[in-house]
Amino acid sequence: MQRALFKKLIRDLWHLRGQLAATAVVVACGVASFVSMRSTYASLLETQENYYSEYRFGDVFASLTRAPEGIASRIAAVPGVAAVETRIVSDAILDIPDLREPAQGRIVSIPEIEAPILNDLHLKSGRYIRPGRSDEIIVSAAFAEANGFVPGDSLGAIINGRSRRLNIVGIGLSPEYIYEIRGGDIFPDNKRYGIIWMGRDAAEAAYDMKGAFNDLSLTLAPNASEDQVIDQVDRILKTYGGTGSYGRADQQSYRFISNELSQLRTFGTFLPIVFLGVTAFLLHLVMSRLINTQREQIGLLKAFGYRNTEIGVHFFGLAFISVLGGIILGVLLGIWMGDGMTTMYTDYFRFPILTYHIGIDLLVYSVLITIGSAALGAGSAVRRAVLLPPAEAMRPEAPPSFKPGILETSGLSGYLSPSSRMVARNISRHPLKSMLASLGIAIAAALLFTGFYFYDAIDQIIDIQFRQAIREDAVVNFTKPQTQKARLELADMSGVMGVETFRAVAARLSAEHYSKKSAIIGVESEPDLHRIVDQNSQVRIVSPHGLALSRALANRLGVSKGSFVTVEVLEGRRPVKRVEVTSIIDELMGMNAYMNIRTLNRLMDEDDIISGAYLRVDSRGEDGLYDKLKRIPSISGVGMPKAILESFNDTFAKTIGIFTSVLVLFSSAIVFGVVYNAARIALSERGRELASLRVLGFSKREVASILLGEQAVVTLVAVPSGFVLGVVLCATMNNLVDTELMRLPLVFTIRTFLITGVIVTIASAISALLVTLRLRGLDLIAVLKTRE
């Protein structure tokens, strides 16, 4: 008994090989996406957590102007503080041989003699600094790599107004700077920004900080409240010019990594759900149609005494064998991709070791959910087979009602050829069946659409951020606020064609019980170089009254236009004022607070002070200008937006490109799988009718056109529905990736619509071709002999 069923299983498998293989491919895509993203996520997360605990990453960070070392013990005495590390942190202009533009180094002090500290260094190569050697430094790995530094190289720096020569003795990594990025930037420029670790004595001498510090990091005792510690620490540091302490959530490197991780987790959940949903749907389609065509066989089997469970197991087995094939393929593909993705992450996240590994639990989990979704898809069809009474099954299915449909009543039928009429009738008599087939193709098209959407979104981000908003050639930051004289001085330099200034003030914004530490950027009234552009490409002018907040910040503070926000300035005279929110800006990047520069300076009760300037540079005078900027003591750094765009294109855009290509490839496979399946099923259902038509004298071409015409109509309906679904899918995805760092603009180009349409059409054409070939080989007698 079992052997007969087994034989049938093997035969069915062979008979349905095309459709089942197509299903297996879809399963493989879903599993691969799940396994690769989840395993990369798990690997990164574990590496990050291990790194943080092994190298004692701080929990709270604070910067201040200057405090005597004795204050450290007062902070250590704050309840909830486990350990405190004080240091000197400051930015310096660097002159790197072979680099035309000035670079910026973040100088961080380390103990003269190597000792375990918070945010400990991991030496990648070279050695630790020697005590008393004030010229010896350790540089960060990404910076060293981008500039080709090896221990033994040296670079020039302007430290506290004095020109110095620094010798690199080691290349290091720190949990504080896993993602090395200049404050306020979104993308790294490793060539022009790096971390420089210098002996504490050398740093104290260089910055006139003998026995003092200007930055600290601390770890919390278990169960300590971060908020309470921050409050206490802020109270102590207030008199020393503290600019507000903050937890890990606001630590730049940590923020970027957690953001990336959460995105990875989101995509690793969302995409597999969609893929597996399509799998379930596809299996449902295949199985229910298969069971329909095998009605009489089922009846026969039952009549011969096969039990319902055996029938059920048989059909489930059929479904699972293809799913199993897909799982194996998907897991292998997923591991390969996950390994690649993890390696890709090492390009921007610097861990001492980042190894890719995949947990057994993840594999089990992926098998279970795939089988689960397959069972869900095949379930109802198999249930129908199981419940089918043998006597009824042996009877042919009740003929559908042949009363006049819409086609006949509307009188349109006269305009159509006989074969077109047949196509129209078939569709209108099985509306649900046709709709389901359409829906399957539409979902696949929607996935493809989403893949192409990512290209559009990235293009739009680049266009808005780097062509419309940021148009300056260089951003100059001053070591301390300057008067308007600094602006005039920059404007007077040869090579400078335009100057725009800004003010940045550290502040804590709060509304009701929400609070966020954020810089307030004072912007010019009508900027031309550096503008604020929202996601709809609208240039936003900051009104001379009140505060303009980016949407993400407004949401975080729970405020809307017209609300009042308490601004607690953390520098200068430290004014605390209530300011009205006069506009909310839908920005693509960051959480920003803007004010008119004059209004901000009035709020600070200061003259027309500036923190830095945006420059437009004449490319002919560039070399001379950058050379000059390298030697100006009051400049702490020069940013190059164009270099950042380049690094964006080199790293991020490439990564996103690979990710998107995989998505497009998978979606294309799914499109093909669905379309091909739909066509094949139609063929097996219609086999008898089509054969009869052939016997009645229809030509092969006419018969093919009836079958394919129906498929064409189904596809034609599916494509626009796919667009609609795609837009919905993109919008959903958009909400999922809407983070405080970046949002994706919801833009669709005509190209995305067209490519999606063309790929679906091509998939349909190939399927049609395969089906036509099969139709030609149809054995008329054999087909007509069955039944009755």
Added chain:
Amino acid sequence: MKVTKRQWIYIGVGSFVVLLVLWGLFRETPVTVDTGTCKRGPMVVTVDGEGTTRVRQKHTITAPVSGKLFKIKLTEGDRIPHDYPVAEIDPNPPIQREADLNDDLPSPYTAKVFSPADGRVLRVLEKSEGFVAAGTPLVEIGDTDNIEIVVDLLSTDAARVPPGATMLIEDPDRTQQLKGRVRLIESQAITKVSALGVEEQRVNVIGDFLSKTTGYGDNYRVDVRIVIWESGNVLSVPASALFRNGEDWNVFVVEYGRAQPRAVKIGQQNADSAQVLEGLTEGETVILHPSNNLKAGSYVTPR
């Protein structure tokens, strides 16, 4: 096989759709750009500086004799006429006065100091009663209605300022722009350390307000723009349209919807616009802040 009329229609419609899709896929997507126009109008080139106001005539009243200075009853800001008695000094103060005797009467021997001019009290340098030596500065007075502007410019900028140049005094809070005129460019430059910490040569340029000023006192900050070139009818383009091609200035001109690079000769230039000597005619549209995705012949759509 004969192709029927109906089939011809299918073929026609089909190829049309295919062509349309191909065009949609492979057509050049226009670059969205900001544009400006090359136009005629007035143009001003300035040298900008941060200056201070200065009371032209300042008098420091000093003690004519050593002796005991009685408390000066003036306060800063008081307006005093010419010959107003500013202070009194008793050159021979008794060591010990007899108590309660004619105490309110001025000593017959006191020396009175008079104001040499009309004006306002700028500073009272000796606020309290006490012994002063001859020559000690007591009060500074000056006419705040009669003030001049002093701007220290880089010597290279000062050399470009013609005598008698117009000065525009910037004050965003005022509706009317104040004007002044350069009177003197000092011939001695001094070495100063700039705001950003660089040594440079600075020259004082002194000018007068052309209209009556209110609200300015002595040593107030003023932002000054000195006009070094001016013309009422200049062909100019926005400065942000310019970019370098080797040594030459180029602009992207929008011609029939396409961006075409064109070499231009530029004359005078200020922060906003540049005078066009050759290469452009009035009314032509140029692309502002041309980005790197723009090439010769790119299709563009003005934003």
